[in-house]
Amino acid sequence: MSILLQIEDMSVSFATPRGNLKAVRGVTIDLEAGESLGVVGESGSGKTVLSRATMGLLPGSAIRTGTITYKGQVISDLPANEVRDLWGTGMAMIFQDPMTALNPVRRIGSQVTESLTVRLGMSKKDAKLKAIELLKRVRIPDPEAMLRKFPYQLSGGMRQRIMIAIAVSCNPELLFADEPTTALDVTVQAQVLELLTELRKEFNTAMILVTHDLGVVAGHTDKIAVMYAGDVVEYAPTRQLFNNMKMPYTEALLKSIPRLETPTGSRLPVIEGRLPDPTKDEPGCPFASRCPYVQDKCRAEKPPLTDGGNKHFYRCWFPIGGAK
Amino acid sequence: MAGSGKAHMRPEGDRVLVVEDLTVEFKIAKDKVVKAVSGVSFDLIRGETLAVVGESGCGKSTLGKAILQLPKPTSGSVNFLSEELTTMSKHDLRERRPSMQMIFQDPVSSLDPRLPVSEVLAEPLKVWNKGNQVEIDAKIDELLNAVNLDPKVVRDRRSYEFSGGQCQRISIARSLALDPTMIICDEPVSALDVSVQAQILNLLQDMKDRYGLTLIFISHDLAVVKAVSTRVMVMYLGKVCEVAPPDELYLNTKHHYTKALVGSVPIPDPDRAVTKGLIMGEPPSPMNPPSGCRFRTRCPAATELCANEEPQLREVSLGHFVACHHPID
Numbered sequence: 001m002s003i004l005l006q007i008e009d010m011s012v013s014f015a016t017p018r019g020n021l022k023a024v025r026g027v028t029i030d031l032e033a034g035e036s037l038g039v040v041g042e043s044g045s046g047k048t049v050l051s052r053a054t055m056g057l058l059p060g061s062a063i064r065t066g067t068i069t070y071k072g073q074v075i076s077d078l079p080a081n082e083v084r085d086l087w088g089t090g091m092a093m094i095f096q097d098p099m100t101a102l103n104p105v106r107r108i109g110s111q112v113t114e115s116l117t118v119r120l121g122m123s124k125k126d127a128k129l130k131a132i133e134l135l136k137r138v139r140i141p142d143p144e145a146m147l148r149k150f151p152y153q154l155s156g157g158m159r160q161r162i163m164i165a166i167a168v169s170c171n172p173e174l175l176f177a178d179e180p181t182t183a184l185d186v187t188v189q190a191q192v193l194e195l196l197t198e199l200r201k202e203f204n205t206a207m208i209l210v211t212h213d214l215g216v217v218a219g220h221t222d223k224i225a226v227m228y229a230g231d232v233v234e235y236a237p238t239r240q241l242f243n244n245m246k247m248p249y250t251e252a253l254l255k256s257i258p259r260l261e262t263p264t265g266s267r268l269p270v271i272e273g274r275l276p277d278p279t280k281d282e283p284g285c286p287f288a289s290r291c292p293y294v295q296d297k298c299r300a301e302k303p304p305l306t307d308g309g310n311k312h313f314y315r316c317w318f319p320i321g322g323a324k
Numbered sequence: 325m326a327g328s329g330k331a332h333m334r335p336e337g338d339r340v341l342v343v344e345d346l347t348v349e350f351k352i353a354k355d356k357v358v359k360a361v362s363g364v365s366f367d368l369i370r371g372e373t374l375a376v377v378g379e380s381g382c383g384k385s386t387l388g389k390a391i392l393q394l395p396k397p398t399s400g401s402v403n404f405l406s407e408e409l410t411t412m413s414k415h416d417l418r419e420r421r422p423s424m425q426m427i428f429q430d431p432v433s434s435l436d437p438r439l440p441v442s443e444v445l446a447e448p449l450k451v452w453n454k455g456n457q458v459e460i461d462a463k464i465d466e467l468l469n470a471v472n473l474d475p476k477v478v479r480d481r482r483s484y485e486f487s488g489g490q491c492q493r494i495s496i497a498r499s500l501a502l503d504p505t506m507i508i509c510d511e512p513v514s515a516l517d518v519s520v521q522a523q524i525l526n527l528l529q530d531m532k533d534r535y536g537l538t539l540i541f542i543s544h545d546l547a548v549v550k551a552v553s554t555r556v557m558v559m560y561l562g563k564v565c566e567v568a569p570p571d572e573l574y575l576n577t578k579h580h581y582t583k584a585l586v587g588s589v590p591i592p593d594p595d596r597a598v599t600k601g602l603i604m605g606e607p608p609s610p611m612n613p614p615s616g617c618r619f620r621t622r623c624p625a626a627t628e629l630c631a632n633e634e635p636q637l638r639e640v641s642l643g644h645f646v647a648c649h650h651p652i653d
């Protein structure tokens with residue numbers, strides 16, 4: 001397979017009144033064509049900033065360093081408008097809140113056909129036919145009637161389906177989905193995730209799926225990057241990560257998820273404490289104050305990203321099951 | 325499903341709350357009525373945690389608020405500590421307020437950002453004349469300690485300086501201030517990160533044991549509910565489908581809708597993550613609910629009978645009730 005996207009040593013910081021806030025700290029990841037990468041971590045760990053930085057969608061107060069290569073071309077030095085043209089129809093996005101992503105005063109029909117006429121140069125008539133086909137693909141009943149509706153007339157699940165239809169309308173090579181199902185109900189979440197995976201397989205679309213839910217990434221990704229305090233702390237193929245977890249943080253995150261088979265009334269394991277202050281640079285492992293395996297070395301020196309073999313990387317002095 | 329019926333009521337128990345045939349309808353236009361809750365009955369035994377689960381829009385929050393008479397239900401009865409609330413005067417209702425509290429989903433917006441934490445907690449105590457300033461201060465410290473916040477550190481800070489999880493701890497502390505009998509928790513952890521969610525669920529359990537509380541726990545997440553409840557009531561489109569203890573509900577699911585809910589919980593294990601028993605589509609409009617069983621339009625087992633006749637709750641095994649014409653074996 002060929003490498004579609006490569007992010008090398010990317011850092012992002014924001015100038016804030018409290019000082020320089022380091023949101024992403026030297027992240028390196030890559031994505032092959034058709035591959036699906038899950039980015040997980042607790043709130044504030046840097047998932048959204050990482051994906052927005054890759055897309056070139058950061059606010060002016062952000063400073064980004066590092067290299068981004070898309071299909072062999074370095075795009076991190078290009079001005080924003082050139083990047084946008086270059087992405088063109090190749091990249092699409094889905095956000096957590098489909099209400100803010102859709103224009104509230106325009107009918108669904110004109111929003112779905114827009115990219116088809118503008119980006120793909122289709123005639124109005126062809127675009128409408130294609131739009132109906134797309135709405136069918138995302139299982140919207142009575143697509144013709146849907147074209148005439150406004151976003152406020154739809155449920156959250158329906159709006160998210162429309163966003164997916166728009167996102168896949170130009171057969172993108174890369175899809176960014178930032179918490180695409182977090183605002184949805186469990187039953188609708190399951191439907192939307194199945195749909196995304198099905199469409200991705202059909203069109204060979206690569207995806208970066210950002211979520212705080214390890215359950216969501218388990219079934220819908222090929223590999224996973226776990227983020228903590230701006231670092232990727234564990235990075236591995238999905239099965240490898242779950243079957244051979246190395247990072248104490250990932251383990252703690254996994255254990256804290258309530259499961260159906262947990263006996264009723266049992267206490268859930270929790271991760272005590274909180275993320276370190278992102279404006280400070282403390283020595284040592286940023287997870288040390290919360291880690292059950294912590295030793296003196298962890299407090300003194302920050303662990304480097306270690307290659308554990310089998311495409312499995314982690315940032316820990318005392319990985320679970322020992323080092324390779 | 326979408327059944328009615330009272331087979332699951334326990335008149336012999338020490339009941340804190342008895343809700344019968346509760347109906348809440350919202351008139352939104354001349355001839356448009358939203359049937360949010362349609363003939364729901366249940367009871368709550370002292371010390372129990374009843375979970376109410378179901379999809380968005382099925383009427384969970386409306387049910388919770390109707391118990392507190394916010395607003396009064398369209399019809400039906402709500403009996404709290406042997407007193408009928410639906411016919412009570414405003415004045416008498418107000419007198420009962422301290423013993424029935426509610427915690428909301430969005431912890432940040434449910435706290436007044438202008439007030440320091442000490443004021444947020446002092447307010448109900450002052451309104452209800454619970455002692456002089458010294459006694460109130462002592463009570464505030466006790467409440468903050470109970471929810472694992474250090475009074476010295478947080479007392480004078482305002483809610484916007486706190487994370488979502490911390491705000492939810494403060495909300496819980498506030499709901500405990502007046503020594504309530506019953507707390508209705510409406511999606512108390514849905515807006516929180518997994519790592520914080522577990523802390524709040526454990527805290528609720530601790531508070532329940534410590535203060536002898538009776539809880540109604542509203543959620544759309546069956547896995548969360550399983551961790552904290554003693555009895556689960558599954559709702560669909562304003563009706564009750566299934567009532568059972570949590571383990572029984574999960575191991576021996578009887579209702580087709582419950583099965584879909586169980587199958588939709590994302591499992592953090594790539595070998596088991598494929599979702600099973602998915603139901604298609606979304607719930608129909610509560611303005612025009614289907615005849616008979618309200619779930620029939622999405623149910624894989626629906627027959628003509630389901631369209632013609634509303635199923636009633638019946639007991640299928642000890643303590644396990646289902647409203648379905650063709651329950652799962």
Ligand SMILES: Nc1ncnc2c1ncn2[C@@H]1O[C@H](COP(=O)(O)OP(=O)(O)OP(=O)(O)O)[C@@H](O)[C@H]1O
Pocket residue numbers: 014016021022023041042043044045046047048049050059061212278
């Ligand atoms: N525009 C900004 N200005 C200053 N700080 C920011 C900005 N955007 C994000 N941050 C900070 O960067 C850090 C990472 O934020 P980010 O939104 O990437 O987290 P996240 O992992 O996506 O969390 P969530 O799960 O809550 O969406 C946080 O400390 C956040 O406060």
Ligand SMILES: Nc1ncnc2c1ncn2[C@@H]1O[C@H](COP(=O)(O)OP(=O)(O)OP(=O)(O)O)[C@@H](O)[C@H]1O
Pocket residue numbers: 350352358359360378379380381382383384385386387544610
């Ligand atoms: N004040 C109101 N006026 C009109 N309709 C209302 C009102 N409050 C609720 N509804 C409607 O009643 C139904 C039940 O809503 P409710 O908020 O109780 O659902 P819920 O189960 O709590 O959903 P969620 O999981 O999204 O919180 C919905 O169709 C909702 O749109």
Ligand code: SF4
Pocket residue numbers: 247248249285286287288289291292293294295298303315316317318319
């Ligand atoms: S380096 Fe030490 S503190 Fe950090 S995760 Fe590993 S064991 Fe825990």
Ligand SMILES: [Mg+2]
Pocket residue numbers: 047048049
């Ligand atoms: Mg985010």
Ligand SMILES: [Mg+2]
Pocket residue numbers: 384385386510
């Ligand atoms: Mg609600």
